[in-house]
Amino acid sequence: AQKVTQAQTEISVVEKEDVTLDCVYETRDTTYYLFWYKQPPSGELVFLIRRNSFDEQNEISGRYSWNFQKSTSSFNFTITASQVVDSAVYFCALEIYSGGGADGLTFGKGTHLIIQP
Amino acid sequence: DSGVTQTPKHLITATGQRVTLRCSPRSGDLSVYWYQQSLDQGLQFLIQYYNGEERAKGNILERFSAQQFPDLHSELNLSSLELGDSALYFCASSLLQKADTQYFGPGTRLTVL
Numbered sequence: 001a002q003k004v005t006q007a008q009t010e011i012s013v014v015e016k017e018d019v020t021l022d023c024v025y026e027t028r029d030t031t032y033y034l035f036w037y038k039q040p041p042s043g044e045l046v047f048l049i050r051r052n053s054f055d056e057q058n059e060i061s062g063r064y065s066w067n068f069q070k071s072t073s074s075f076n077f078t079i080t081a082s083q084v085v086d087s088a089v090y091f092c093a094l095e096i097y098s099g100g101g102a103d104g105l106t107f108g109k110g111t112h113l114i115i116q117p
Numbered sequence: 118d119s120g121v122t123q124t125p126k127h128l129i130t131a132t133g134q135r136v137t138l139r140c141s142p143r144s145g146d147l148s149v150y151w152y153q154q155s156l157d158q159g160l161q162f163l164i165q166y167y168n169g170e171e172r173a174k175g176n177i178l179e180r181f182s183a184q185q186f187p188d189l190h191s192e193l194n195l196s197s198l199e200l201g202d203s204a205l206y207f208c209a210s211s212l213l214q215k216a217d218t219q220y221f222g223p224g225t226r227l228t229v230l
Binding site for chain 2: 033035037043044045046047050052091093095097103104105106107108109110
């Protein structure tokens with residue numbers, strides 16, 4: 001069975017600092033997809049990024065960047081120059097493509113990010 | 118706004134009762150997923166329907182059931198409710214059957230008293 005670990009339960013930084021959220025995953029499948037979602041205080045889950053297991057290129061979107069390393073089974077998320085509006089719970093998730101694994105998204109426990117003004 | 122709608126937003130009921138949660142997927146999406154978010158278990162996948170057919174089951178209790186209708190909206194039925202069923206229930210939708218981005222609705226907050 002697959003597993004997603006977000007070891008950081010809560011991170012608190014001051015506005016404008018850079019912050020990295022860690023995500024480590026476990027799966028025996030070779031084809032899989034990784035996701036990050038944001039859950040702001042209002043409660044909805046907002047999609048941020050989707051990455052397949054064959055694409056290890058890092059991605060940057062504005063102040064957000066993602067580092068995917070298959071060698072360490074990690075898919076870390078960095079926010080540069082953090083802002084108060086970035087305060088939320090961030091979830092890393094995994095979906096297996098091939099048969100044999102659990103269906104649906106497997107989520108980590110989430111990291112609560114607090115950006116202090 | 119993801120385009121996925123869920124009703125009701127909040128639901129308060131008593132133990133032993135039965136409730137129905139409703140979800141309308143994004144326009145054009147064929148796949149609907151249900152997830153439960155609780156403090157104890159975190160976010161857990163319950164069940165998936167694709168174009169009206171059940172496609173996958175996760176950690177869904179036997180007291181829970183779901184269906185997807187011809188217009189592609191879906192309902193999650195929860196019966197014989199227990200205190201532990203109190204949670205945030207999310208619906209998500211995607212175009213493809215698998216390995217596609219899932220867009221989540223705003224959720225239904227269920228409180229069982």
